[in-house]
Amino acid sequence: MIKTGTHNDLTDIAGVTVGQSVDETARTGVTVMVAERAMTAAVDVRGGGPGTRETDALAPGGLVGQVDAIVLAGGSVYGLAAADGVCAGLGAAGRGFALMDTPGVPRSPIVPAAILYDLANGGDKAWGETPPYRALGLQALKAASDRPVELGRAGAGFGAMAGTDPGGTGSASAMTSDGYTVGALVCVNSFGSVRIPGSDAFWANPFEIGDEFGGVRPPHGHRFGAEDWGAAKLNPGARENTTIAIVATDAALTRDQARRLAVMAQDGLARAIRPVHTPFDGDVVFAVSTGDKVLADPEMVTLARLGALCADTLTRAVARAVFASAGR
Template identity: 60%
Template sequence: MKRRTLLGLSAALPILAARATRAAAALGGSGHVGPTNLITDVAGLTVGEAHDTRVRTGVTILLPDRRVACAVDVRGGGPGTRETDALTAGNLVRSIDAIVLSGGSVYGLASADGVAAWLGARGRGFSMTKQPGVPPSPIVPTAILFDLANGGDKNWGLNPPYRDLALKAMDHPTRDIALGTAGAGYGAQAGALKGGLGSASFVTADGMTVGALVAVNSLGSVVVPGTRHFWAGAFEMGREFGGLGAGTAHVDPEDWGRAKFNPAARANTTIACIATDADLDADDLKRVAMMAQDGMARAIRPVHSPFDGDVIFALSTGRRPLPPGSRPLHVARLGALAADTLSRAVARGVYEATLPPGMGIPTWKNLPD
């Protein structure tokens, strides 16, 4: 049996090699940034955003136009999530109606209540069988970041603002996303710099689109110590985050540069979503999410610490079928592209950040040359 398996593999190798050659040609071809360089370049997606300037917090909601396959990968030591178990292999429902990224730490999980109510009122959600008078159950996985200590007014008593913010965000979902100090990134801090909401996209030479959306609130720094160069500089497309490109500095392994001082458990987190129009199932998307974590590692140093709650969702709108027999190779391609696109989105989120009224930390744009 083992010999037959090896012989079968040997026969398949030339075919796989030919496919790899074609994919490599595509990778080296005319791939380009999407029309808006946002996750909504993936067909079938819109985004809702809302923030509260007084509280210094916000929410961002990724809304597909129908239920889609989804997976999640959690690497941070202090995550805050909702309904991620539903995406685990072997479970009944591995598709979603929306994804929520929210500020507010544990209070921000209530943002999913508003999204679920909005979807349910429109008849959207999971149902085994439709019955009169029985509403569907919207599946709304959610990840939160900690922005409670950023100086905003958190004296909300019994009424945290997150459900209302989510409903406000769902009023006008759009393909046009505000970056930087917006949505879930409104009150975020990336190391010692103002963090924010970032997004980026890439379209392959053979027409597949990959997009990333991220709220950057990391313990680690996004810039090389002693410089303005983003760790993600090698992946920059054009001048999307300043045009400085890759840095050349040699870095001491113990020099974390503009990381946060005196970190606390659950006080940091980078939360993200990867999307593609390639027709991937939930198992494929799990691998894409895992590979995308490397993009976070290329853009933030250190990352996935005990003090971070780093989470990545990956979803597919399924608009672009894959050629028969090519799935594993395309999963590898899309995972690699997801990592690079997420690195760019992290840098864009910090590059575009501005200071909310009264907040007194540096932004990338006011760093010395």
């Protein structure tokens, strides 16, 4: 029986903190994962319309391969500015990459980011030349802690929609019998639906631990058509739908191994959302390794186990996001 961590969220990974901020008037927000020290990271992009920053820095053969923080934001392209605020805050604290310490030369924080589209959700977006995202990013950074992550209408998921259901921010964790912990954090703004057509049950229901997202099961013998997408959005627009996520583990991974973790974790979205990775979505999954625990031999088998568990945990996090947003 898989067990969750203490909080059942990403902060169950030691050394990982999460901060969130929202602008209720604009119906948008920012979620930031902050690494207490630089951590190995990688990314996998599957959607047809992604919006990202600094993901090339995580590519194989790059100079750095580690991150100080990862930003998930609403606001479409405007939301990428949230990473500016996070960079400013981390730089002021002396965080970041430098080939050598040079007096008077600031370090360069490595802060990849991904955004979702919430511009047409009814919030006041008449911000002219001063979108709120830089300030929201800095606010989320300052709020970062290892306290339980607020789920539902919070952070980057504040103004999101999961198909025609309210979307939101979700998180979950799991622990292996031999001492590894994995966690997932997701902001769900998908074109596809998270619920089985004709039912209140989540696609994720086979992976639920306890009643963490309501315990609803589909009726016995329930059937649906192969192209019945249930509560998917009726009029999807290009770049208007996205699920953005972070998975993390305390296992020590190389950049290539972290990339495999991100690739495998994408299957968690496929289990929780139907359809997924469409031309209308910008689905992105980051993977982070704190490096605290040596990868047990045989390494590739252990990596496969962790990748599968990250996928399952991300599946649960998606359902937890929508479950926590219901009625809000």
